[in-house]
Amino acid sequence: MADNNTNRKPTPMEALEAENQKNGMGLKARRRIGNAVSYVVLILISIVWLAPFVFLIFQSFEVSSTGWSSRVWPKQWGFDNYVYLFSANANFNRWYFNTFIIALFCCIGQTLMQIAMAYVLSRFRFKMRKPLMNFMLILGMFPGFLTMIILYTVLKDLGMTGANAVPGLILVSIASSGMGYYVIKGFFDTVSKSLDEAAMIDGATRAQVFIKVILPLTKPIIIYAILTSFMAPWGDFIFASYIAFGNPNGYNVAVGLYEWLGTEQISYHYTHFCAGGVVVSIPVIVLFLMLQRYYVEGVTGGAVKG
Amino acid sequence: MAKNVSAIEMLGLNRFQRFGYNFLNFFRLLPGRIANLFVKIGLFFKNLGIKTGEYFRNLVVGFKEGTWQTRLTYLVMGFSNFTHKQIARGILFAGFEVAFIIYMILVGGKNLSMLGSLGVVARQIDDFGVVTYVDNSFRILLYGVLTLFFIAALVYTWSLSVKQAITNQKLDEENKKIKTDKDDLHALVDRDFYKTLLALPAIGILVFTVIPIVFMILVSFTNFDKDHNPPINLFSWVGGSNYGELFNFTAGGASFSATFGEILLWTLIWAFFATFSNYFLGMLVALLINKKGIKLKKVWRTILVLTVTIPQFISLLYVSKMFGENGIVNQTLIDWGWITINNKIYFWKDPNLAKVTVILINIWIGVPYLMLMVTGILMNIPADLYESAKIDGASPVQQYFKITLPYMLFVTGPYLLTSFTGNINNFNVIYLLSGGGPSDINLFKAAGKTNLLITWLYTTTVSDNNYALAAVIGVMVFIVVALISLIVYNLLPSNRNEEDLA
Structure with a gap:
């Protein structure tokens, strides 16, 4: 019975059985070791991912140097950088206010545009529907900065550049936002159409179906849309800097803080930047943690259905 | 590998073979697909030609057989709507026509006529050294493109208005009910609700994405750079020479x-x-x-x-x-x-x-x-x-x-x-x-x-x-x-x- 040909390789099935036996003998021990390794890896990952932010917070309390600091642990701790941010010398208040206004208008305007587009493309069947979708897909393949100079000129003609950059930025970011309908449409598609039909048989108009049936059912994705469009302006940098064109009154936080890290200002403003980064991050993080559930739902849904 | 494989054979292949097959197949079919595409484009234009011909023949027939209201609509957009108590539609049509005429007189005509040259004189300096800027290539191109879009929109709305006039006349002759403003309004929140919802996003995308992209594609055929920068200087059309530079493989080095x-x-x-x-x-x-x-x-x-x-x-x-x-x-x-x-x-x-x-x-x-x-x-x-x-x-x-x-x-x-x-x-x-x-x-x-x-x-x-x-x-x-x-x-x-x- 015994296999006397030792050179013969075990068949896959045999190998599998041997493996199973091995597992069976030390299953608990193996799992414990596996988990321990996993925890170590997870802790390492967490350290790597959190370290820069911890450094950022530490450096924002550095008061011994006047600006540049290359040490994680401050020589002397204090709130001077934060005090400077909100003093009259810095424009930080203004930038913060600008960004907040932009974010507020964008999250209302963009969400409305995207919902309208998504609902139409999800629920109506009209002759131009497919061509319209393909057309928007093709438009999306052009790089966004291509049109920067012309939008700048148009906004300049409208008096919305320099110190008045805020309304210009709001206008541009809301105007074309209908093209970002994909995630919301994907979610609308999963809501059964028989609901619409039932409501229409009961005598509801399409508008009533939209407002009274679809919107309440799709609350999670709408919160996701509001959340992402509120968060985006805090990091919007390129177009904002181009439109503000060197006028600090029209900056948002991203442009202002970026300028602080320019070669001429970095030696004075570096620790201010760190403090500014912390102040900008706090409201976004709080908002995010509150609405995390919706964000996760949107990210997952977008990937599967988009 | 790149041969036609039946569905059964396909199941026998592993994932990588299948990917390889699809990959090669894509390139094998590519020439045929491209040829097909051109045939389709040709057919599309042929159909388009036939359809437009038919469309305008209908408009001509409509004019010949039209009542005076219908005929006047060919000149005054929305006139037939006014005489059939479709005041809202009438105001929209007539308003658009008036806006178009005003735009053409004030901005459009001048810019459109200079679109070919993109301006002749950038600036003049008079005897006292005062500089006046005359032609601005950037603005000429921008408003020229805008005017072309405006003209396309006018042609479309004009044919729409005429078609409605013909329909109204036909409904009159058959003694049928013509849609009132109230019907239109109701349709906009019900059957045509998509038009209401699409209006704003579509206009936004047209004005802030489509027109700018068309403009920039045109700019890639000009010599718009810091030596040709309006309003100080003009820029002009250079044809495909920018693309020629891009595909000039012999240039080498820092080209x-x-x-x-x-x-x-x-x-x-x-x-x-x-x-x-x-x-x-x-x-x-x-x-x-x-x-x-x-x-x-x-x-x-x-x-x-x-x-x-x-x-x-x-x-x-x-x-x-x-x-x-x-x-x-x-x-x-x-x-x-x-x-x-x-x-x-x-x-x-x-x-x-x-x-x-x-x-x-x-x-x-x-x-x-x-x-x-x-x-x-x-x-x-x-x-x-x-x-x-x-x-x-x-x-x-x-x-x-x-x-x-x-x-x-x-x-x-x-x-x-x-x-x-x-x-x-x-x-x-x-x-x-x-x-x-x-x-x-x-x-x-x-x-x-x-x-x-x-x-x-x-x-x-x-x-x-x-x-x-x-x-x-x-x-x-x-x-x-x-x-x-x-x-x-x-x-x-x-x-x-x-x-x-x-």
Whole structure:
């Protein structure tokens, strides 16, 4: 019975059985070791991912140097950088206010545009529907900065550049936002159409179906849309800097803080930047943690259905 | 391999053979498809010609057989609507016509007539040295394009108005009821609700995306740069010479074409590594967190996701300075005695090191997002698949390669494509980390070594003010993205019908 040909390789099935036996003998021990390794890896990952932010917070309390600091642990701790941010010398208040206004208008305007587009493309069947979708897909393949100079000129003609950059930025970011309908449409598609039909048989108009049936059912994705469009302006940098064109009154936080890290200002403003980064991050993080559930739902849904 | 394989044979192939087959097949069928495309385009124009002919013949017939109200509508848009108590429609039609006439007299006519030359005299200086600006090529091109769009819109609304007049007349003759304003209003919240909803987004996209893109495509055929910059100077049409420069392969050295080739290559390499490193590492982290027996899942997840929440300009700029010459990393290594002060690591000055660094830091930025997404999908994989696999004795590794990975690839195929094209245009990571540098004098205008096409476009616009070449780069980015999308989309297994989802 015994296999006397030792050179013969075990068949896959045999190998599998041997493996199973091995597992069976030390299953608990193996799992414990596996988990321990996993925890170590997870802790390492967490350290790597959190370290820069911890450094950022530490450096924002550095008061011994006047600006540049290359040490994680401050020589002397204090709130001077934060005090400077909100003093009259810095424009930080203004930038913060600008960004907040932009974010507020964008999250209302963009969400409305995207919902309208998504609902139409999800629920109506009209002759131009497919061509319209393909057309928007093709438009999306052009790089966004291509049109920067012309939008700048148009906004300049409208008096919305320099110190008045805020309304210009709001206008541009809301105007074309209908093209970002994909995630919301994907979610609308999963809501059964028989609901619409039932409501229409009961005598509801399409508008009533939209407002009274679809919107309440799709609350999670709408919160996701509001959340992402509120968060985006805090990091919007390129177009904002181009439109503000060197006028600090029209900056948002991203442009202002970026300028602080320019070669001429970095030696004075570096620790201010760190403090500014912390102040900008706090409201976004709080908002995010509150609405995390919706964000996760949107990210997952977008990937599967988009 | 590239022969027609029957469906049964296809099932016998493994995944890679199938991919290879699809891949080769795509190129084998490509000439036929392109020929087909041209035939289709030809047919389209033939049909279009026939249809327009018919359309206008109908309009002529309508005029011949029309009552005086209908005939007057050919001149005064919306007149028939007024006489049939469709006041709202009438006001819209007539109002548009009046607006068009005023626009043409004030702006349109002048700019349209100069569209061919883009202006003759840029500025005049009188005897007292006072400068008056005359023609502005930029404005002429902009308002010229705008006027063309306006004319197209007028032709469309005019034919609409005439068609309605003919319909109204017919309904009159048959003694049928004509739609009133009230009917129209009701339709706008019911049957035609999509028109109401689409109006604002469509106008926004037309004005702020379509017209600017058409304008910039036209700019790529001009010599608009800092020596031809309105209002000081004029710029003019140069035909395809910008594109000629791009495909001038003999130029070599620091030419535009050689630089474009190098930056395009790095853009594709970057997009490949950025996409797949994030994808697989993100999946790994997700599997690790969701492993059975791991506690505090939510805590691990939240720690990672924090990086996504913090605005990129803060995290990326900070990390960029961390790795700088005098940054925390170098300083710490000096403090630990690993390197000396004369022997610092120049993360952003060595081109190859800079390239590796941006890819690694991009992992730091992108993995949490992927982890979130993958976690959601993992939970959707039917659990009985794993159970039956376990009963059959599959090891965790086998389960991963036979169940998890195929399922993930199938579901996230479209995402991988958009993520790849998104990385081609990933401005933030490159610009905020390396700024495109280190710059290389052997490249066109000393372009930076880590530039992507998109950051190169940006610096060409902002620093060099070479708008024409920037437009050429933009158009090329579009062509690259469109080509990749077309090829990959044909290879994806998950080209699903959207109607199946509901």
